[in-house]
Amino acid sequence: MLGDFHVHTQYCQHGADDKMEAYVLQAIEKGFTHLSFTEHAPLPESFTDPAPHRDSTMDRNKVEAYVMEGKALQKQYKNDLQINIGFEVDYIRGYEQETQTFLDMYGPEMDDGILSVHMLQAPDKSFFCIDYSEEEFERAADAFGGLTPLYKAYYGSLQASVEADLGHFKPKRIGHITLVQKFQLAYPKPADFSKEQHLLLDLIKNKGYELDVNTAGLYKAFCKEIYPPAELIAYAAKTGIPLVPGSDSHAAGGIGKGFEYLSDYSLHLPQRLTL
Numbered sequence: 001m002l003g004d005f006h007v008h009t010q011y012c013q014h015g016a017d018d019k020m021e022a023y024v025l026q027a028i029e030k031g032f033t034h035l036s037f038t039e040h041a042p043l044p045e046s047f048t049d050p051a052p053h054r055d056s057t058m059d060r061n062k063v064e065a066y067v068m069e070g071k072a073l074q075k076q077y078k079n080d081l082q083i084n085i086g087f088e089v090d091y092i093r094g095y096e097q098e099t100q101t102f103l104d105m106y107g108p109e110m111d112d113g114i115l116s117v118h119m120l121q122a123p124d125k126s127f128f129c130i131d132y133s134e135e136e137f138e139r140a141a142d143a144f145g146g147l148t149p150l151y152k153a154y155y156g157s158l159q160a161s162v163e164a165d166l167g168h169f170k171p172k173r174i175g176h177i178t179l180v181q182k183f184q185l186a187y188p189k190p191a192d193f194s195k196e197q198h199l200l201l202d203l204i205k206n207k208g209y210e211l212d213v214n215t216a217g218l219y220k221a222f223c224k225e226i227y228p229p230a231e232l233i234a235y236a237a238k239t240g241i242p243l244v245p246g247s248d249s250h251a252a253g254g255i256g257k258g259f260e261y262l263s264d265y266s267l268h269l270p271q272r273l274t275l
């Protein structure tokens, strides 16, 4: 296995306190050659985190410390592991300019990155963090007028994320493209969205982007499948989209978790964001 390219750290407010070095040591122990730190970038300043504990991302004033700690580890372990420093950046419709401002500022420091949709705006203009909890997911579905419009808004926002102009340092990997299914065993998928999903993958292919093949969903009590599931991974592979594995670990022990389920796929290193 090449490595784990979707990893959080102690800087994430909703994860474990394990230090970045603990993740590095775990990756080395697993025999990986690469590791990408992709901490949740701070949300746009004018955006209020809709998650009940306002803990969706890292603190804005910790960004420098995160980057410096990552760079120190990069040097320290350079003979054992290629460490990439980057961010999982939220794509929030209507906040493209502020998102680009962040990327323009920190992009030059980034080796890798993921662009993800977690936040959706309901017709009444309120925002929801759709993966926060079952309760929040249910509240979101109510606000959207049902699961079908919620799913449609999710895929619409993902398509917009691929097409958005976020400047030179826009991440080239689209995160967990079936996150809306995180609670599917509690709230069954209301319809077949393969048309939207295939359209999304076609857009990803046309842009030359990559797919985050994310094993975290396997371990979510109400999901129990990889983001995205096998048939979409197969479609992406057939289309020629690079598949980049990620555990989405929020604790050091999660590095590479579930990667045994990816052994049938040909996996790729991410393209570097900066050279």
Ligand SMILES: [Zn+2]
Binding pocket: 008, 012, 014, 040, 056, 250
């Ligand atoms: Zn997280």
Ligand SMILES: [Zn+2]
Binding pocket: 088, 116, 118, 175, 176
């Ligand atoms: Zn995410």
